[in-house]
Amino acid sequence: MNTRKAFYLIVFFLVGVAGCSCAQTNKHQLIGNCEGCEAIFEYGEEPLSPVDTLPGFEAAATKIKVTGIIYQPDVLTPAEDVILYVYQTNAEGVYPTKGGEKDWSKRHGYIRGWVKTGKDGRYTFYTMKPGTYPSRSDAAHIHPILLEPNGRYYWVDEYLFEGDTLLTPVQLSPEAPVGGSSGILRLRREGDLLVGERDFILGRNVPGYRN
Numbered sequence: 001m002n003t004r005k006a007f008y009l010i011v012f013f014l015v016g017v018a019g020c021s022c023a024q025t026n027k028h029q030l031i032g033n034c035e036g037c038e039a040i041f042e043y044g045e046e047p048l049s050p051v052d053t054l055p056g057f058e059a060a061a062t063k064i065k066v067t068g069i070i071y072q073p074d075v076l077t078p079a080e081d082v083i084l085y086v087y088q089t090n091a092e093g094v095y096p097t098k099g100g101e102k103d104w105s106k107r108h109g110y111i112r113g114w115v116k117t118g119k120d121g122r123y124t125f126y127t128m129k130p131g132t133y134p135s136r137s138d139a140a141h142i143h144p145i146l147l148e149p150n151g152r153y154y155w156v157d158e159y160l161f162e163g164d165t166l167l168t169p170v171q172l173s174p175e176a177p178v179g180g181s182s183g184i185l186r187l188r189r190e191g192d193l194l195v196g197e198r199d200f201i202l203g204r205n206v207p208g209y210r211n
Contacts, residue, residue: 028147031154032207039104040085040114040145040153048083048116053126055110060128061091064187066142066159067124068198070117071180073211078121079202083147086125086159087112093131093140108143129194132166139166144179146200154206157183159198180204 030037057063066086070079087108090096095109105112111130115123132140141158156179160171167184174182185196203209 027151029152031152031203031209034145034155036104036107037145037153037155039087039108039112040083040147042103042105043083043085043114048114050115050118050122051124051126052113052115054086054088054113054128056090056128057126062129063126063193064129065124065126065190065193065195066185066198067122067195068200069121070123070146070200070202071121073201073203075180075201078117078119079148080117080119080121081149082117082121082123082202084115084117084123084125084200085112085145085147086114086127086142088127088130088142089133089140091128091131093133126193129161132164136166139164139168139171141183146179146202148202152203152209154209156200156206159196160184161196162186176205178205178207 070082070084071077072079088111089109090111095107096111097106097109101110111127113125115125117123130140130142132138139160141160143158145153145155147153157174157177160167160183162184171184177183180201181199183198185198187194187196203211
């Protein structure tokens with residue numbers, strides 16, 4: 001191989017590495033134990049915004065809007081560029097698939113979405129109200145996972161719903177809620193929507209987290 005050809009091959013390789021669109025890089029660090037937290041990196045190539053509408057929302061019998069602010073550990077400063085990944089069941093309590101799913105969507109289903117906070121730390125997503133599992137083993141819930149700009153990612157306590165008869169005593173009165181606040185949403189009516197609010201504090205009560 002001559003010198004010029006070797007030079008171009010090296011340049012091509014370096015450009016390819018620099019242009020890699022892989023969502024997960026070596027800087028990311030999983031905090032604590034979390035099966036499936038890697039799904040937070042499956043948002044693809046589309047830019048994320050503070051608002052997302054999950055699949056199935058438009059046709060849902062019960063539409064909900066979930067919003068809140070994510071704060072820095074000081075509990076005062078809004079946290080910018082934090083990614084929140086959520087996934088849930090449909091109204092029948094099933095994580096639905098369409099066939100051909102890859103990676104974690106095989107288990108999480110297609111009712112999932114990603115939001116990324118702006119300077120005000122606010123996030124909002126629109127979705128259907130999930131149902132309980134057919135076994136009625138757990139209260140209805142939405143799973144949230146957080147990814148900080150520094151690369152740390154971890155699970156926080158699920159969104160739950162006030163009045164659910166399957167809520168446990170621990171869920172009703174958590175001593176140290178992971179994420180800094182109770183996950184129980186108190187839904188209020190706004191037109192055709194039921195609206196719930198929940199704030200997060202980065203790292204609060206997350207096992208293994210260090211400021």
